Amino acid sequence: MDLDANRRLIATALARIPSGDRTALQTVYRLTSAKLFGVCLRILGERSEAEDVLQEVYVTVWRRAADFDESRASPMTWLIAIARNRSIDRLRASRQNRNMDPIDDAADVPDSAAGADSALERVQADAGLYRCLNELASHERAALRGAFFDGNTYEDLAARMKVPLGTMKSWIRRALIKLKVCLEQR
Amino acid sequence: MTDTFDHSGLPEDELLAAEYALGVLTGSDRLAVEQRASRDNGFARLIADWEQRLAPWGTEFSEVTPSPQVWERIAGALPATQAQTTGLWQNLNFWRGFGFAAGAFAAACLAALIYMGTLTRQPLVATIEGGGHRHFVVTVDAGRGTIAVVPAAFSPDATRVPELWLIPSDGKPRPVGLLRGDQPVTLAISPDLAALAKKDAVLAVSLEPPGGSITGQPTGPVIASGKLTSL
Numbered sequence: 204m205d206l207d208a209n210r211r212l213i214a215t216a217l218a219r220i221p222s223g224d225r226t227a228l229q230t231v232y233r234l235t236s237a238k239l240f241g242v243c244l245r246i247l248g249e250r251s252e253a254e255d256v257l258q259e260v261y262v263t264v265w266r267r268a269a270d271f272d273e274s275r276a277s278p279m280t281w282l283i284a285i286a287r288n289r290s291i292d293r294l295r296a297s298r299q300n301r302n303m304d305p306i307d308d309a310a311d312v313p314d315s316a317a318g319a320d321s322a323l324e325r326v327q328a329d330a331g332l333y334r335c336l337n338e339l340a341s342h343e344r345a346a347l348r349g350a351f352f353d354g355n356t357y358e359d360l361a362a363r364m365k366v367p368l369g370t371m372k373s374w375i376r377r378a379l380i381k382l383k384v385c386l387e388q389r
Numbered sequence: 390m391t392d393t394f395d396h397s398g399l400p401e402d403e404l405l406a407a408e409y410a411l412g413v414l415t416g417s418d419r420l421a422v423e424q425r426a427s428r429d430n431g432f433a434r435l436i437a438d439w440e441q442r443l444a445p446w447g448t449e450f451s452e453v454t455p456s457p458q459v460w461e462r463i464a465g466a467l468p469a470t471q472a473q474t475t476g477l478w479q480n481l482n483f484w485r486g487f488g489f490a491a492g493a494f495a496a497a498c499l500a501a502l503i504y505m506g507t508l509t510r511q512p513l514v515a516t517i518e519g520g521g522h523r524h525f526v527v528t529v530d531a532g533r534g535t536i537a538v539v540p541a542a543f544s545p546d547a548t549r550v551p552e553l554w555l556i557p558s559d560g561k562p563r564p565v566g567l568l569r570g571d572q573p574v575t576l577a578i579s580p581d582l583a584a585l586a587k588k589d590a591v592l593a594v595s596l597e598p599p600g601g602s603i604t605g606q607p608t609g610p611v612i613a614s615g616k617l618t619s620l
Binding site: 225229242245291295331333376 | 399404407408410411412413414415416419434437440441442443444445446447449450451452453454455456458459460462463464466467468550566567569574598599600601
């Protein structure tokens with residue numbers, strides 16, 4: 204399986220980084236930088252800022268590779284989380300560039316993993332998270348997506364969806380709880 | 390506070406972890422979560438679990454190739470390798486200016502020096518001790534350009550890694566490489582570093598962040614040291 208082979212390559216290279224192996228970091232970069240740059244660019248919206256953050260991401264990977272535990276997370280999940288977190292940190296520091304377009308949840312379409320890279324990923328994704336997302340109300344799903352993909356805060360989302368802050372907080376918290384319950388039912 | 394419940398039915402900690410993983414917190418709240426996760430493994434685990442739950446969404450990020458300069462900047466931000474910090478590297482660069490012939494001549498001289506080194510140098514050993522324990526046993530083969538380090542009673546630190554330093558008579562630590570507490574390692578050293586690994590030079594071990602010190606000097610505590618002696 205291609206995906207498995209790739210995952211193996213990334214995990215093996217990550218495991219070599221803590222001993223100070225620079226070529227291992229370069230291997231990880233070669234295999235993952237297009238994806239992680241896509242993450243930074245989506246959240247930050249601006250190429251040069253996204254490249255700055257991408258650099259921070261791989262320096263973080265270099266320093267923290269020893270924390271990666273393959274039994275807990277897939278290497279891509281771990282790397283994407285670092286890229287999202289560093290991008291969101293940058294967004295919070297600048298408070299610019301973030302997507303504040305109004306969200307019209309009436310135009311919401313059911314979630315599907317149509318953008319997934321491979322058929323296998325689509326199947327895996329559809330089985331869990333996407334199935335459970337589609338059990339949420341459309342406004343809950345829209346709020347979660349705004350946070351995940353646009354790096355919006357509660358305040359941002361309340362403004363984008365034109366509801367009071369307290370309402371947005373309870374939408375999201377309730378949605379997170381429903382999501383967890385649904386994912387555990389499998 | 391894992392036992393206090395929000396109106397909605399998840400422990401407050403778990404909600405906080407979920408909010409962090411989702412990305413909805415403000416800057417100061419994110420910082421507080423990250424600081425707590427760095428010292429509370431259980432809490433860090435809650436975050437990792439939520440990252441895993443949301444992971445399928447990661448497939449929706451499209452791939453975009455960054456410009457080639459990004460890797461160069463990353464490589465520049467990593468700890469300097471020995472080759473870049475030693476005089477040899479500067480000399481090689483200097484020689485390169487004279488073209489290939491001069492470079493080849495230099496390489497031949499270097500090879501001759503290393504060969505002569507193997508004839509004249511005996512292996513040196515050191516026991517690296519600190520706090521009443523023998524932590525590592527080191528054998529330096531300057532001729533071959535290798536340093537073998539065997540852990541004795543070294544207990545690894547969860548967050549830091551042991552890094553070996555060579556401190557010659559000038560008293561300035563030179564980075565040698567990262568060690569492991571659970572298995573022997575053999576580190577290759579540059580001819581310049583090998584030339585400094587003489588009798589009575591000191592080897593020291595400091596605790597550094599994963600990946601090693603990025604400054605080229607020890608940044609963490611020196612936990613053990615020992616002098617090189619001939620066999």
